[in-house]
Amino acid sequence: MRSKFLDRMxxxxxxxxxxxxxxxxxxxxxxxxxxxxxxxxxxxQDNRKAIQGKMQELAVLAETAGVEGIEQAAExxxxxxxxxxxxxxxxxxxxxGVFVNNPRLWGKFDIESFLDRPAEGAWQYVPSKGDGxxxxxxxxxxxxxxxxxxxxxVEGRDEILEDYRNxxxxxxxxxxxxxxxxxxxxxxxxLRPVRHLIQTTRSIVATGRIDARVPVxxxxxxxxxxxxxxxxxxxxxxxLIKGMREALDNVAHDLRSPLARLRGAAEMTLxxxxxxxxxxxxxxxxxxxxxxxxxLLDSLMDISEAETGTMRLQxxxxxxxxxxxxxxxxxxxxxEDKGVSIAVTCGKNVVITADRNRFIQVLANLLDNxxxxxxxxxxxxxxxxxxxxxTRIAFADKGIGVSLEETAKIWDRLYRGDKSRSQPGxxxxxxxxxxxxxxxxxxxxxxxxxxQGAVFTISFPDLSHGNLSKL
Amino acid sequence: xxxxxxxxxKKIASFIVKGLTQAGFAVDxxxxxxxxxxxxxxxxxxxxxxxxMLPKVDGFGVIARLxxxxxxxxxxxxxxxxxxxxxxxxxxxxxxxxxTKPFSFAEFLARVQALIRRSQHxxxxxxxxxxDLSIDLxxxxxxxxxxxxxxxxxxxxLLEYLMRNVGRVVSKTMILEHVxxxxxxxxxxxxxxxxSRLRNKIDRDFEAKLIQTHRGLGYxxxxx
Numbered sequence: 162m163r164s165k166f167l168d169r170m171x172x173x174x175x176x177x178x179x180x181x182x183x184x185x186x187x188x189x190x191x192x193x194x195x196x197x198x199x200x201x202x203x204x205x206q207d208n209r210k211a212i213q214g215k216m217q218e219l220a221v222l223a224e225t226a227g228v229e230g231i232e233q234a235a236e237x238x239x240x241x242x243x244x245x246x247x248x249x250x251x252x253x254x255x256x257x258g259v260f261v262n263n264p265r266l267w268g269k270f271d272i273e274s275f276l277d278r279p280a281e282g283a284w285q286y287v288p289s290k291g292d293g294x295x296x297x298x299x300x301x302x303x304x305x306x307x308x309x310x311x312x313x314x315v316e317g318r319d320e321i322l323e324d325y326r327n328x329x330x331x332x333x334x335x336x337x338x339x340x341x342x343x344x345x346x347x348x349x350x351x352l353r354p355v356r357h358l359i360q361t362t363r364s365i366v367a368t369g370r371i372d373a374r375v376p377v378x379x380x381x382x383x384x385x386x387x388x389x390x391x392x393x394x395x396x397x398x399x400x401l402i403k404g405m406r407e408a409l410d411n412v413a414h415d416l417r418s419p420l421a422r423l424r425g426a427a428e429m430t431l432x433x434x435x436x437x438x439x440x441x442x443x444x445x446x447x448x449x450x451x452x453x454x455x456x457l458l459d460s461l462m463d464i465s466e467a468e469t470g471t472m473r474l475q476x477x478x479x480x481x482x483x484x485x486x487x488x489x490x491x492x493x494x495x496x497e498d499k500g501v502s503i504a505v506t507c508g509k510n511v512v513i514t515a516d517r518n519r520f521i522q523v524l525a526n527l528l529d530n531x532x533x534x535x536x537x538x539x540x541x542x543x544x545x546x547x548x549x550x551x552t553r554i555a556f557a558d559k560g561i562g563v564s565l566e567e568t569a570k571i572w573d574r575l576y577r578g579d580k581s582r583s584q585p586g587x588x589x590x591x592x593x594x595x596x597x598x599x600x601x602x603x604x605x606x607x608x609x610x611x612x613q614g615a616v617f618t619i620s621f622p623d624l625s626h627g628n629l630s631k632l
Numbered sequence: 633x634x635x636x637x638x639x640x641x642k643k644i645a646s647f648i649v650k651g652l653t654q655a656g657f658a659v660d661x662x663x664x665x666x667x668x669x670x671x672x673x674x675x676x677x678x679x680x681x682x683x684x685m686l687p688k689v690d691g692f693g694v695i696a697r698l699x700x701x702x703x704x705x706x707x708x709x710x711x712x713x714x715x716x717x718x719x720x721x722x723x724x725x726x727x728x729x730x731x732t733k734p735f736s737f738a739e740f741l742a743r744v745q746a747l748i749r750r751s752q753h754x755x756x757x758x759x760x761x762x763x764d765l766s767i768d769l770x771x772x773x774x775x776x777x778x779x780x781x782x783x784x785x786x787x788x789x790l791l792e793y794l795m796r797n798v799g800r801v802v803s804k805t806m807i808l809e810h811v812x813x814x815x816x817x818x819x820x821x822x823x824x825x826x827x828s829r830l831r832n833k834i835d836r837d838f839e840a841k842l843i844q845t846h847r848g849l850g851y852x853x854x855x856x
Binding site for chain 1: 714715716717734786812814822825826829846847848849
């Protein structure tokens, strides 16, 4: 259990991110410390240079202001910080010290005994009486015969470095803590969208509820984009599942009635012990009914496929006038029988990109509809308009027309207006028209009033202009 | 004429075998793809009827194996799937025809006979006759009892199709496919309208009616 947890921790992206952050932060901080330490120590190496510089400064001062000037300058800082302070001593020509700055500070060095014979220009080292400090000093002769001695403790350098080391050691632990908490904080924050994604996905897998969505942070970064795309994908899947579920429900529902009729006819005949001829009639009825069920199933599948976007369209360029001619030819005798004339207005050059068979089916259904609802002796006109990027095909009849509230429902599956109940048909024709036209990115429309006839219009964008991505 | 039927659904298989036997064919039945392929590879059949969804080896596999072994027996594919993809796949693999379940037996039989005719390269007749009705396929002249009849192109196409299948029932779907070349269902029955027009010209003025309606099945041209 414990090792499993550790194993998971080790593989967790957040843990690794925090780890890397920690390592890089600590390493770079250490590097900065080491570099500055080296720089500091090398600059402190220049003790002698500093002493010489001070010596020159004081020598110039002595020339202008004499020994008093030196005294004043050296005493300016009453409380110099340890280690950085210079030791300044003036010795008269008789060899006796006339001035030492801050005697209390330098008291621990045995200056008097050691400096009886100051050596001009040489470097001298004066050990302290107690703690092993060493005073590094040099001597110069002033023009008036006085000797000027300037020095500084060597120990100061080591102390500064030691202080520095102590400081670094002191901040190391807080720094590591900062690195650790920073690493955890950043990885926690950066991975928040990922955690939401995981949570949502897990809940969908566990509950099967596809309506869950990942919260979007709105930061506009890559993870935010991923989240949005993920949500879009979920929406698309949800729509598809919903569409398919509805389609399945509808198909099941729509098939029940004809199946009930089929079963009923067969059962009645079986029970009645009907004579041979009557049995044949019943059987023929059953065959007809099963043919109807098959057609119904085919149409419903077509509609479902087109509506859910799973219909495979074999797109090609088709000449609209040719297709209309074919369809008019198909219905020619039907129209003649009813005394309905068909007038076509269509330019020879109108071309659209469509699935040929599906498109003929659409045209056939619309023409079928127009003839069916025409009164005997009436006229059906088919008119094709081609505007810039749109082709419009209108089927107008002078038949019984459709009322306003019916025009909305007329495209619904299995809807048949009251007046058309006596007309044969499955009530799926217009639904199929709409579904297939929509699958072609087109639109359907109906304009009508009772007794005024109806105009059914389908219109398509020019698919050849690169509108195919949705198909 | 010997026909192989590879079909695992017992009821469908039995009605196909019964129907084909009644039509005068010798029929062998295989209930899975493996048995079917073995039979087809050893016996020279005139036609093979192969279902797609089969145990062991599926229909596509059987057809592919036959064509691989250079067996050119004409194949009719039976399938419960009506998608264009399956149809195309079946025909590409070497199937000769494709029929979707459920199908009418009359249509199935007509397709089997058409395949046999095609593979036998029977000479195309130029003249068809049934009783006192005759049509000339070249001049497109139709005459009954010595009297010339004037038919429009679709009417002629329907009559030609009925006469090529004289004595057999053809379904409305078959007529639609042969006369107009469509395989979808036009809502109003355009076939009924065409048949009644043809009847008016062929049968109305004559005692013996040639075109018969078989309810639930289709139409047949029969000489009594």
